[in-house]
Amino acid sequence: MSASDDIWILGINMTKFGKHTDRDAVDLAAEATANALADGGVTMADIGVLAAGNLMNAGAGIGQQLQKQVGQTGIPVYNVANACATGATALRTAIMAVKSGEAEMGLAVGVEKLSGAGLLGGGGTPRSEKENWEPSGRFGAVTGTDGRIGTNTMPGVFAQIGMEYGHRYGGTSFELFAKISEKNHAHSTLNPLAAYQKQFTLEEIMGDLMISYPNTRPMCSANCDGAAAAVVTTGAKLKTLSAEQQRRAVKVAASVLTTDPWEEACQVLPNVNTLTRNAATTAYEQAGIGPEDLDLVELHDCFATAELVHYDNLLLCPEGGAVDFFESGAPWRDGSTPVNVSGGLQSKGHPISATGLANIWEVCHHLRGEAGDRQIEGARVGLAHVIGLGSACGVHVLERSAA
Amino acid sequence: MAMTDTDTADASTSAPAQIPLVDYLVLDDGEPHLVAHECTSCGARFFDHRNGCASCFATDFTTVPVANEGTLRTFTIVAFAAPGIPVPFVAGVVDCDGTSVRANVVNTEPDPEHITVGMPVRLTTFPIGDDANGTAAIGFGYEPTGAVTQ
Numbered sequence A: 001m002s003a004s005d006d007i008w009i010l011g012i013n014m015t016k017f018g019k020h021t022d023r024d025a026v027d028l029a030a031e032a033t034a035n036a037l038a039d040g041g042v043t044m045a046d047i048g049v050l051a052a053g054n055l056m057n058a059g060a061g062i063g064q065q066l067q068k069q070v071g072q073t074g075i076p077v078y079n080v081a082n083a084c085a086t087g088a089t090a091l092r093t094a095i096m097a098v099k100s101g102e103a104e105m106g107l108a109v110g111v112e113k114l115s116g117a118g119l120l121g122g123g124g125t126p127r128s129e130k131e132n133w134e135p136s137g138r139f140g141a142v143t144g145t146d147g148r149i150g151t152n153t154m155p156g157v158f159a160q161i162g163m164e165y166g167h168r169y170g171g172t173s174f175e176l177f178a179k180i181s182e183k184n185h186a187h188s189t190l191n192p193l194a195a196y197q198k199q200f201t202l203e204e205i206m207g208d209l210m211i212s213y214p215n216t217r218p219m220c221s222a223n224c225d226g227a228a229a230a231v232v233t234t235g236a237k238l239k240t241l242s243a244e245q246q247r248r249a250v251k252v253a254a255s256v257l258t259t260d261p262w263e264e265a266c267q268v269l270p271n272v273n274t275l276t277r278n279a280a281t282t283a284y285e286q287a288g289i290g291p292e293d294l295d296l297v298e299l300h301d302c303f304a305t306a307e308l309v310h311y312d313n314l315l316l317c318p319e320g321g322a323v324d325f326f327e328s329g330a331p332w333r334d335g336s337t338p339v340n341v342s343g344g345l346q347s348k349g350h351p352i353s354a355t356g357l358a359n360i361w362e363v364c365h366h367l368r369g370e371a372g373d374r375q376i377e378g379a380r381v382g383l384a385h386v387i388g389l390g391s392a393c394g395v396h397v398l399e400r401s402a403a
Numbered sequence B: 001m002a003m004t005d006t007d008t009a010d011a012s013t014s015a016p017a018q019i020p021l022v023d024y025l026v027l028d029d030g031e032p033h034l035v036a037h038e039c040t041s042c043g044a045r046f047f048d049h050r051n052g053c054a055s056c057f058a059t060d061f062t063t064v065p066v067a068n069e070g071t072l073r074t075f076t077i078v079a080f081a082a083p084g085i086p087v088p089f090v091a092g093v094v095d096c097d098g099t100s101v102r103a104n105v106v107n108t109e110p111d112p113e114h115i116t117v118g119m120p121v122r123l124t125t126f127p128i129g130d131d132a133n134g135t136a137a138i139g140f141g142y143e144p145t146g147a148v149t150q
Ligand SMILES: [Zn+2]
Pocket: B039, B040, B041, B042, B043, B044, B053, B054, B055, B056, B057, B058
């Protein structure tokens, strides 16, 4: 690939995450879009393709709804839905369109209104007693199985994923998982766009409301509202733009999306490990770097139990070494591989479709040297990871411009 | 056959007295046990209705019994669930001689002092409710080996 085939993030923005009671999803998407376009020094007239996601309203066509507010130029729109990887999927879709040569510039947008959504994932078939038991569905179930055959709740599924890591490699405990949450909440105090900027002591985290052992409430991602958007373009196009645009552009050194290959048990408990490991391995190959080159990582800490396994899955530590990696202090912001300096999903918040673009924004912010109080000094390369159950995993490696 | 007092009035009808919660729980062929669809090409096992094998794409399956004893591979103690689901309960994955099974852990206190990853468990069944004909739906879970069935 020649240099001009490189893909660059020209402009990027995230809204404040939190409760936006007086604004709907289109309002938030329009704000992120307008700011991302301005950040890149372009307008909707420059955009040749739009990929957009709004998972909780996936059939409504958020892309076209957005166009009607920010500019209907007749460009193709791809409305995407890929669980919690929706935002990364939108970015990946825009990148593919630009890379293929069908468009010079693409826009990716993710937005969610999730404040007060409560527990996600539970329920399913109502368990009201029927007139007659009658098997239905792919398991021939006569009534709802959530709660009778395991749990569908997200905190419960990801709790099992962390506990399984402990079973395989040892060293995990309720306290260890709580310490991971303590780190991310401490990091969040430096991020004004986080939904929550509250520091918690370990005792407060462990003593809080238990949701699904070992995840207490502060160890779970925060449901909130928010949007994020990014403008991508080619290296060839970037060369025609201003010196300032070239200086602030961030190189997409790798853009990878994977699903889980079949393994024993993967249809019993989601396996978030293999597809993340596969995505990371491919991303490092594409970028021509290794995990030791990363200056910061934003990974999908939807629950404290999830963050632990992804240290390993993203190859930040030797296989089985995630507990030692954490205990060494490496993922703290002053450690060797800062992880989730934004505060992560546990405090920054998790407006599902915005999440995958917001973590890209966080990394870009540091690579541009614009992260203010939480700047990781001299950041040159960063990695952003998201995973959506089902499953889909997005990994992007980003590099500071040499211009 | 598990029948509660309220079933007695309907006991003379010809309706089946019990039905499994899911079709992969077998109640009428010796000791209650689970069965899986096993791919005849690669041996991958599945519990749901199949269109093909996710591992090797073959389409022929045979029904095989799953071992009744296993070890608890992972668990969580669910304290918050969807409305109508009693909490707390223990959800987990049991390794039954190489076949992973999703299930609740039952007949033990739902607290981390009583449940550990790696502990041996075995299948148990129990009635979960009757329909209008008095047919009892039978669920399953895994209990710690040696635990007293209530
Ligand atoms: Zn097969």
